[in-house]
Amino acid sequence: MKIIEVPQFGPMFRFSDANIYWALHLLSDGRRIGRKKLSEMVGVGEGSMRKIIDTLKNWNYVIVRQTGITITKSGQAFLSQIPIRVVDVELGDSTVGSFSQSVLVMGVADRVYNGMQQRDAGIKVGATGCTTVVIRDGALMIPPDWNVDERNPELAYKIRKETGITQNDAIIVGSADTKMLAVEAAINAAFELI
Known part of the structure; x- marks a missing residue:
């Protein structure tokens, strides 16, 4: 976009x-x-x-x-x-960087493949990367194959409750050494999806 x-x-x-x-x-x-x-x-x-x-x-x-x-x-x-909503979700060890910012991107889950595109979009703006979360076959996943429901049920519950993510949505968490780079990474990656 x-x-x-x-x-x-x-x-x-x-x-x-x-x-x-x-x-x-x-x-x-x-x-x-x-x-x-x-x-x-x-x-x-x-x-x-x-x-x-x-x-x-x-x-x-x-x-x-x-x-x-x-x-x-x-x-x-x-x-x-704009189908983006700013949300506050911390993914703990699943992100790298001192600061993070999450956004919910509505209706784009089918455009997320392995999460590398979102990571690269974050790196392009100078962040340490982006982590993407989607629902696949009912399970909360960090693509390509990290099942949050199985590995960290408390975090999965928190993500679902605090964001309202649906089967069609993606959450992108930008990570960086500054808050503003984390914000820019998450939004930049979201814009590449919509």
């Missing part, structure tokens, strides 16, 4: 679609956030955040005031149509 097209000419963007999604996600709770604070929370420079905000403002997804930036109803609608 692409949110913004990268220009063919001129300077390259120093942010990704994952950064744009995360900015909208952070604004989705209705709080006003200043540009500087938002750039810190998203993990991009202020110049990149200015470009993200200008783009979102032109699309009528955010309102910029002196008191901060807020998301609009159009922005909320756009965000809700």
Whole structure:
């Protein structure tokens, strides 16, 4: 999935679609956030955040005031149509890296083969990787063949309860040495699936 097209000419963007999604996600709770604070929370420079905000403002997804930036109803609608939900699931030893971030990606389980594509998508942005979880034949699996239900029933129960994963969904857990890289890894891998 692409949110913004990268220009063919001129300077390259120093942010990704994952950064744009995360900015909208952070604004989705209705709080006003200043540009500087938002750039810190998203993990991009202020110049990149200015470009993200200008783009979102032109699309009528955010309102910029002196008191901060807020998301609009159009922005909320756009965000809700993306089949990704941020979830908090820790996979313990199944991930590598000091920080992790999980996302539930709806309706893409049939596009997950062995999890290597998601791992590579995470590594591409500088993370240590991504771990993918799907349901196969009723069992919670980390592809290709690690059965979470058999090996760690407590974790499997927790994942099912906290995420609401269905047979059609995938959970991607980005892992990295920083929180923002973990976030970007998970969202980048999710965008490659949708």
